[in-house]
Amino acid sequence: xxxxxxxxxxxxxxxxxxxxxxxQGRNIIxxxxxxxxxxxxxxxxxxxxxGAAELGPAIEFLGYxxxxxxxxxxxxxxxxxxxxxxxxxxxxxxxxxxxxxxxFWGHFWTTIVTxxxxxxxxxxxxxxxxxxxxxxxxxxxxxxxxxxxxxxxxGGLLAIASFLQVxxxxxxxxxxxxxTDPQNPIRLVLNPTSYPxxxxxxxxxxxxxxxxxxxxxAIRFLRARKPExxxxxxxxGSFGLLWGISLTLLQPVVGYSYAKEIQLHAYSSWYKMMxxxxxxxxxxxxxxxxxxxxxxxxxxxxxxxTNGARGAGLLKAMAVGLVLTTLLAAQPYHxxxxxxxxxxxxxxxxxxxxxxxxxxxxxxxxxxxALMFYTLIAIAAVVWYLRGLPGVxxxxxxxxxxxxxxxxxxxxxxxxxxxxxxxxxxxAPFLISGEMTIQGQQNVQPTVSPSPSGGG
Amino acid sequence: xxxxxxxxxxxxxxxxxxSLVRKGxxxxxxxxxxxxxxLGSATLVLILLQLVTGIFLTLLYVPSVTEAWASLNYLKxxxxxxxxxxxxxxxxxxxxxxVIGLHMVRTFFSGSYKRPxxxxxxxxxxxxxxxxxxxxxxxxxxxxxxAYWTAVVVTNIPAYTPFIGSFIRALWRGGDFVGPITLSRTxxxxxxxIPAILFPLILAHLxxxxxxxxxxxYINYRGAYRxxxxxxxxxxxxxxxxxxxxxxxxxDELWAAPLQTEDFFPFQTFKDGLVSVVLVIVVxxxxxxxxxxxxxxxxxxxxxxxxxxxxFFLPLDELLLLVPQQLIPLVLVLPTGGxxxxxxLPFIDxxxxxxxxxxxxxxxxxxxxxxxxxxxxxxxxxxxxNL
Numbered sequence: 001x002x003x004x005x006x007x008x009x010x011x012x013x014x015x016x017x018x019x020x021x022x023x024q025g026r027n028i029i030x031x032x033x034x035x036x037x038x039x040x041x042x043x044x045x046x047x048x049x050x051g052a053a054e055l056g057p058a059i060e061f062l063g064y065x066x067x068x069x070x071x072x073x074x075x076x077x078x079x080x081x082x083x084x085x086x087x088x089x090x091x092x093x094x095x096x097x098x099x100x101x102x103x104f105w106g107h108f109w110t111t112i113v114t115x116x117x118x119x120x121x122x123x124x125x126x127x128x129x130x131x132x133x134x135x136x137x138x139x140x141x142x143x144x145x146x147x148x149x150x151x152x153x154x155g156g157l158l159a160i161a162s163f164l165q166v167x168x169x170x171x172x173x174x175x176x177x178x179x180t181d182p183q184n185p186i187r188l189v190l191n192p193t194s195y196p197x198x199x200x201x202x203x204x205x206x207x208x209x210x211x212x213x214x215x216x217x218a219i220r221f222l223r224a225r226k227p228e229x230x231x232x233x234x235x236x237g238s239f240g241l242l243w244g245i246s247l248t249l250l251q252p253v254v255g256y257s258y259a260k261e262i263q264l265h266a267y268s269s270w271y272k273m274m275x276x277x278x279x280x281x282x283x284x285x286x287x288x289x290x291x292x293x294x295x296x297x298x299x300x301x302x303x304x305x306t307n308g309a310r311g312a313g314l315l316k317a318m319a320v321g322l323v324l325t326t327l328l329a330a331q332p333y334h335x336x337x338x339x340x341x342x343x344x345x346x347x348x349x350x351x352x353x354x355x356x357x358x359x360x361x362x363x364x365x366x367x368x369x370a371l372m373f374y375t376l377i378a379i380a381a382v383v384w385y386l387r388g389l390p391g392v393x394x395x396x397x398x399x400x401x402x403x404x405x406x407x408x409x410x411x412x413x414x415x416x417x418x419x420x421x422x423x424x425x426x427x428a429p430f431l432i433s434g435e436m437t438i439q440g441q442q443n444v445q446p447t448v449s450p451s452p453s454g455g456g
Numbered sequence: 457x458x459x460x461x462x463x464x465x466x467x468x469x470x471x472x473x474x475s476l477v478r479k480g481x482x483x484x485x486x487x488x489x490x491x492x493x494x495l496g497s498a499t500l501v502l503i504l505l506q507l508v509t510g511i512f513l514t515l516l517y518v519p520s521v522t523e524a525w526a527s528l529n530y531l532k533x534x535x536x537x538x539x540x541x542x543x544x545x546x547x548x549x550x551x552x553x554x555v556i557g558l559h560m561v562r563t564f565f566s567g568s569y570k571r572p573x574x575x576x577x578x579x580x581x582x583x584x585x586x587x588x589x590x591x592x593x594x595x596x597x598x599x600x601x602x603a604y605w606t607a608v609v610v611t612n613i614p615a616y617t618p619f620i621g622s623f624i625r626a627l628w629r630g631g632d633f634v635g636p637i638t639l640s641r642t643x644x645x646x647x648x649x650i651p652a653i654l655f656p657l658i659l660a661h662l663x664x665x666x667x668x669x670x671x672x673x674y675i676n677y678r679g680a681y682r683x684x685x686x687x688x689x690x691x692x693x694x695x696x697x698x699x700x701x702x703x704x705x706x707x708d709e710l711w712a713a714p715l716q717t718e719d720f721f722p723f724q725t726f727k728d729g730l731v732s733v734v735l736v737i738v739v740x741x742x743x744x745x746x747x748x749x750x751x752x753x754x755x756x757x758x759x760x761x762x763x764x765x766x767x768f769f770l771p772l773d774e775l776l777l778l779v780p781q782q783l784i785p786l787v788l789v790l791p792t793g794g795x796x797x798x799x800x801l802p803f804i805d806x807x808x809x810x811x812x813x814x815x816x817x818x819x820x821x822x823x824x825x826x827x828x829x830x831x832x833x834x835x836x837x838x839x840x841x842n843l
Contacts, residue, residue, distance in 0.1 A: 066813045195838025199831055246820060250831060256778050257835045364780040372786070379821065386817035 031104035032438070036424065038096055040417050045089040047201075047416065051209030052078040053134060053162035054202075055243070057155025064148055074213070074236050075155075079138035086134060090127075105438070108431045115182040116172045119189065123168035126161050133158040163202060170198045176432050177423070178265040192265040196258035203247050203254060208412055210244025213237070215409030218402035231395035237405050238303060238392075242382065244408070245296040249379055252289065252371045262426070266433050269426035274363065275339035278422050283332055285418050286367060290326025292411050293378040297322055299404040300385035306398055309391030311384045318384070321377045329370035331361035479666075481721035486672035486714035490727055492566075493670055495559035497728035498735055502552040503658065505736065506590070509545040510647065512538075517597070519643035521636045524599035525753040532750050543743025549591055551739055553768050556587055564801075564822055566673030567810035573671060574802035576664040579657050581798045586654045588768070593646040595766050599639060604754030605763035607634045607642070609773075616785040634756075674810040676714035770836035771829045777839075794825065 056078035063071025101109045113120060137154045144151040174193040181187045217237035224230045263270040272278050301315035335356040336342040342356045349355030360366055429437045468474045485493070516538060518527045531538040560580065563569055569577035596607045611634060614624040630637025718724070755761070765773040772791060779787045797804075805818045812819050 062813065190838070192839075196835055199834060203831075242820075246824060249824065250827060253778070253828070254831060254835070257774065260778055261839070365782050368780060368783055369786075372783075379824070383817060383821050386820055389816065 031100070035096065035100050035104065036421075038092060038100065039424075040420055042089060042092040042096060043420055044413060044416060045085055045092065047205045047208050048212055049082055049086055049089050050162045050166050051205035051207075052082050053130065054159040055206055055209050056082070057137070057152065057159045060155055061152055064152060070232055070235055073232065074239070076138075076141055078209075078213075079134070079141065082134045083138050086131060090131075105431065108436055111436060112172060112176070112432070116175060116188065118185050119168045119171040123165060123172075126165040126168060129161040130158065130165055133161055166201055166205065167198050170194060170201055173197065173423075177262065177269060177427055179432055179435055192261045193258060196254060196261050200251065200254045200258050203250050204416070207244045207247035207251070208416065210240045210242075210247065211409045211412040213240030214244060214405040216240075218405035221397065222399065222402055227395060234397045235394040237397070237402070238394075241296060241299060241405060241408060242385070244412070245293070245378065246382055248289075248292060249375055249382070252375050256368075256371070266426075269433065273422060273426050275334070277338055278425055279334070279338065280332075281418055281422050283330065283361075285415065285422065286371070287326060287330040288411060288415050288418065290322060290329050290370070290374050292408065292415065293374050293381075294319060294322040294326060295404055295408050295411060297378065297381040299401055299408070300381055300388075302401050302404065303392060303397060304385065304388045306401065307391055307393050307396055309388040311388035315381055315384055318377050318381045322374055322381075325370045325374040325377065328360070329367055329374065331358055331366065333358055333361035333363070481719070481725070483666070483669065483720045484714075484717035485670045485720050485724045486676035487716040487718050487723075488675050488714075489673055490724055491731070492562055493672065493724070494728045494731040495555055495562055496665070498731050499552065499556045499559050500658070500662075501732040502548050502555060502735065502739075503587070503654075505548045505739065506545065506552065507651075509541050509548065512541045513545055514647060519597070519640050521599055521639055521754070524597060524639060525750070528598050528600075528750055532747075539747060540740075540743050543747040544739055546748040547742040547746075548739045549594060550767070551735060552587060553591055555735070556584055560584055561826065565812045565819070566671070567805075567812070567815065568671040568673070569802045569805075570808070570810065571802070571806065573664070573668050576661060576668065577802050578799055579661040579664065581795065582657050583654065583661060585795060586650050586657065589650050590646060590654070591766070591768055593642045593650065596639065596642045597646065598750055599754050600751040601754055601758070601761050602749075602751050602764065604634065604756065605761065606766065606769075607638060609763070609765070610769075611638060613788065616788050618785065671810075672714055674812075676716070677810070764840055765836070767833075767837075770840075771832035774832045774836035774839070777836075 056075045059071050059078065060075035063069070063075060097109070133154060137151070137158050140151060140154065144154075171189050171191070171194050174197045175188055175191050178192040180191045214237045217233040217240060221230060221233035221237060224233055259270065259273070262273070273282050297315055297319045301312050301319060304310070304315065305312035333339070334342045334348075335351065335358060336345075336347075339348070342348050345356075347354075347356040350357050350359055427433050429439065431438055464473070516527055516531065516535075518524060528542065531542055563577065563580065592606075592610055596603050596610075611625055611628050614628065615621040617624060626632065628638065628641060629635070630641055775787055775790070776784060801818075805815070807815070809815050
C-alpha cells in the first residue's frame, strides 16, 4: 500500500506533464527518424518472412522432386522461422500504424486509407490468410508426411497469399511516389510504378532470404560438431547463396525499369536520385551491387578450390572482371554533393579542364555498360559454379567461405536499407508526391475539453 | 466396301500406302506424361490453320498502301465470314506463338534435345524463329496505324547491325522510309519467303521425329537403365517391336525403351486430336467474340498516335525502351545471342542426364532466361496500362 501511495501520485504527475495530444508535426525530424528506422526494421523482418513463405514451399517441392531429405529439412527450417518471426514483424507493423503513423501523421494516414481502401482491405485479409496458412503448413509437416501433395498445395497457397500481401502494400507505396486518379481503383492498382516495385520487391525478398539462409548456415556450420550437420549446413549455405545471387541477377533490369518509370512519372524524385542529394546514395547502391556479385563469385571460386573441383581458376578471372566493372560503376559523375551545386559554381566541365565533372561516371553509357557487364559476368560465374558442383564434397568447406556467406547477408541488408532510404527520401518533402507534405499534418487538432473536476 | 478395298489395294500396289500408314500410325510412344507430348501436334495444327486461313485472306487482300486497309475494312464492314476468317488467322497466330513456346520449354526441360535428337532441336529452333518472323511480318499487313508504326520500329532494328545494318534496313524498306515498297516486300516475305523455308523445315522436323521416336522425358525411363556401377538393373521392357529403336545411346549408360509404351494410334492420336480440337474451338470463339482489330488507316504524319507493340514483341520493346540509344546495338546482341545459344544447346549440354532436377547447370540459366522474358513482358505490359 505504501508503495502504491508513492507510485500513484508520481504517475499522476507524469500524466499531467505529457502532452494531451499526439505530437503531430511538432518534431518532424524526430518523427521521420522514428518512423524511418522502425520501417526499416519492419521491412527487414517482413521481407524475410514473405520471402521465406514463398521460397520455403518451392524448396519443399524441389526436395520432393529430387527425393532429397536435405531440401525438406531446409524448407522445414524456413517454416519454423516464419512461425517464430511472423509475430515480431506484425507487432512492429501495428506499432508503426497505431502509434507512429496515426500519432505523428494522422492526416496522411486517414487520407491514404481513404484512397487505398480496397488494397488495404485485401491486404488485411491476405494477412489473415498468410498467418493461417503459415501455421498450417508448418504444423502439418509430420501429420501430412504421407500426403505430400496436399502439404505442398498448402505451401503453394501460402506463397500466393504472401505474394498478394506484398503486392497490395506495394500498390500503396508506389501510389505515394506516382499517384494517379484516386477515384479509380484500377488506376490506383496500375499506377506507373506498381508493377516494377512489385517485381523488384518480390524478386528482392526471395533473394534476400537466400542470402540470409547462407549466413545462418555459415554460422551453424562453424558451430556444428556432427559431420552430418556440417554436410547439411555447407550444402544449405551454398544453396542459399546460389538462390540469392541468381535472383539478384534479375534486379539490374527490374531496377532500371523502375527508375525509368520514376523518370517518366515523378521527374523531380528521379532528378534527386540521379543528380541531387540522393545521388551519392545511388552511387553507393550501384557499387554495392557490384560488390555483392564479386563476393558471391569469390565464394564460388573458393568453394570449388577447396575440393579441387574444376572451374575455380576461371571464376577467379571472372572476379577480376567484376572488380574492374564495379570500379567503373563506382565512378562519381559530379565531384560535389549535387550536380546543381557543381553547376552553380560554374564547375560543370571535365576535371582535366579544372571542373568537377568526371565523364567516366556518367550513367550513359558508362554506368549502364558497367551494370550490363558485371551482370553478365555474374551470370557466367553462376553457370560455372553449377558446372563445377558435382566435384564438391559437402561438409569440407573452410572458414573463409563461411565468412563470405555472412558478408553477403550484411551487404544485402545494407542494400535494402539504402534502397528504402532512397525511395522514401526521393519524395521528400512530400508523403504523397506533389499532393501532401510532411508539414501538412496539423490539420487534425483535437480540441481539449475542460475537465469536469477542474483537472488535477 | 468391296470397291473401296479394291481401290485401296490398287493404290497400295503402286504407292505402298499400307506400309506407310502402318509406319505412321503404329509407332510405340511413351505412356506417362503423354498429354505434354501433344504440344507438337497442336503446333502443327495451328500452323495448318494459318495456312488455310491465309490462303482465304490472300483471295481478297491487296498488298498496296492504298488498298490494303480498304480491303480489310471491307471484310470488317461487309463480310462477316471473311471477318471471322481474319480473326481465326490472328488468334491462331497468337496461340501458335504461345504453344510453340510451351513446346520448346517442354523439350528443354525434358532434355529431349540430347543425342541423337540434336538436329530435331535445331530444326525446332529454326521453326520457332520463322513463326516469330511470320507474326512480325504479318503485323505490318493491315496497314492501319498500329501496323504502320510497328513497321517503322521493326524495320529500324536491323539498322543497328554493325556494317550492314543500314543496307538491310534500306533493302527491307525499299528506301529510307517505310512506304509502298516496304508493304509489298513484307507481304512477299510473309506469304512466300518464310513459308518456303518453314514447310520444308516442318517436314524435316517430322521426319527426324519419326526416325528417332518420341523421347518423352526422364519419368518414362525411371529405373530403366543400368548405371556405370551396375546397380539399378532395369526391369526388362516389354517385348515388342519398337521402331525406330530407342534410345539416345550414351557411351556409359544403357538407356532402354520407355518402361511403358502404347501405339501412336489410337492412344496418342486421341490425345493429340483432343488438344488440337480444343485449341481450334478456343481460336474460333476468340475470332467470333473479339475478332481482329483494325485501327484507322496508316497516317505517317500523325503526332497524336501512341504506338502500342504487339504482345509478343513486348520483351524486346521493353528492352529497347530501357536501354540508351547508344547501347541498343549491344542489347540486340541478347536476342541474337539467345537464338545462337539455343541452336548450340545440344552441343553444349552433352551429358546423358535428362532429369531436369539433376541438371542445374543448364536448368538454372534456362529458367533465368525464361524468367527474364516473363519479367520484361510484365514490365512492358504494366507500362501499356499506364499509357
